[in-house]
Amino acid sequence: MPGLKICVAGVGAMGGMLAGMLARTDVDLSLVARGETLRTLREQGLTVHDGQSARIVRCAANTRAPDTVQDVVILAAKSQQLPALAACVSHAVGPQTLVVPVVNGLPWWMTLPTGSPCGAARACLDPGGELARAFPPARVVGCVAYAFASLDAPAVVRSAKAPTLVLGRVQGGNADDPEVAALVQVLDAAGVVITPSPDIRCDVWAKLAVNLATNPLSVVCEETLGGLVAAPPTRQVVRDMLEEAVTIGRACGFGPLRSVDEQLGSIAVADGHRTSMLQDYQAGRALELDAIGYAVMRVGAVCGVPMPVTATILRLADFKAARPDRQGNR
Known part of the structure; x- marks a missing residue:
């Protein structure tokens, strides 16, 4: 969808690969990074090796998300980094923003409600409840990523195969609802393989x-x-x-x-x-x-x-x- 505002928060192997693919579309793309990664993004851009060639991607990068509300916020960070990342992007999450956590392991949203068996894990995934407060479950699109990507250096990503993302609403919708369909359209245009899930x-x-x-x-x-x-x-x-x-x-x-x-x-x-x-x-x-x-x-x-x-x-x-x-x- 032209003009969709997408913020990729976390530019490691997975986030960098997705950012590099999304940059080939006409979305309004921004990145959240820090330290050496942020410096490299600003000075040299994001380097993406796709197995045959290398591309340099340049787009807005900062320590926090843009002040404007985003259509999609992709969280691509390690689980232990998410609380700090939430503080950097929560201001860009509005009532219609889709939040897509591309994370490994048991995601914090699976610990909700706390009475479920997975609720027992909340103490080590979201002990202070920051993530549950910053990202309402109704706005979260669960994601399972199958990708073979690596980080050669800060902001230098290597991947020889397009990733597959399994997507499904966490609450209050279906994988093929209009909002998710708009996101899928963009990801598909970027070359990401999408599989909808009825039970993420x-x-x-x-x-x-x-x-x-x-x-x-x-x-x-x-x-x-x-x-x-x-x-x-x-x-x-x-x-x-x-x-x-x-x-x-x-x-x-x-x-x-x-x-x-x-x-x-x-x-x-x-x-x-x-x-x-x-x-x-x-x-x-x-x-x-x-x-x-x-x-x-x-x-x-x-x-x-x-x-x-x-x-x-x-x-x-x-x-x-x-x-x-x-x-x-x-």
């Missing part, structure tokens, strides 16, 4: 199960997705963690979920891809262990589902992340 919570849990079973383990082993499922010992660990996550999902009523064997097959296709958590670990950045791991364990405790393998791998990932000789801890 099921789709979130399906990906969460894979993230849980691979991201922390990839840090412990410092191995790619393909490597994790190719070796029998780690393949069994992935299988065990998938079974724990799928059992919790079914207890919560999220289904139908794919079988563990189907999920293992989809992981193998990723081959040499490094998980986002492994990329963060190797770059010395904080890990999303709360949203991807410990939040799920809180839900499992409420559902009465033991998670011994998951608990062990999370502790080991935590240990590695805290090592004093790790880059970022020195």
Whole structure:
């Protein structure tokens, strides 16, 4: 839709890739970033490598969203960064703004209402309730992203394949309602593959199960997705963690979920891809262990589902992340 005002808040691998694709359309695009990323965006622009060539994208970038109310705000940041990001963009969220969190792990909006099993995870995802207040559930479009993107340097993104976004209203609408349809039209024009979801919570849990079973383990082993499922010992660990996550999902009523064997097959296709958590670990950045791991364990405790393998791998990932000789801890 011409003239749609879209703010991409967070210009890491995923946010940078989406911003680079949206810049090819005629939307009014703005970016929210900070530090070295913001400096690079202002001085050199956003560099997007798409596998065949590199493009330089230049658009407005600042530490906060524009003062004008946006039609769409895309949150593309780590879960632990969202409260601070909310303070930078909430003023641009109006009664008709769509908020699209492109995040890993269990999103804060799945902890609402607090009486649901996922409500047990609110204490580690939105303890102060800032996100629930800043982004009303009726304006949130849930999103599950399937993408293979990496960050070569601040504001330098690499991706050889178009991402797929699964989209569905969190509350008060359908994936094909007029507001979401306008967003889908723009994303489609940008080259993003869109899959509408009648129940976005099921789709979130399906990906969460894979993230849980691979991201922390990839840090412990410092191995790619393909490597994790190719070796029998780690393949069994992935299988065990998938079974724990799928059992919790079914207890919560999220289904139908794919079988563990189907999920293992989809992981193998990723081959040499490094998980986002492994990329963060190797770059010395904080890990999303709360949203991807410990939040799920809180839900499992409420559902009465033991998670011994998951608990062990999370502790080991935590240990590695805290090592004093790790880059970022020195």
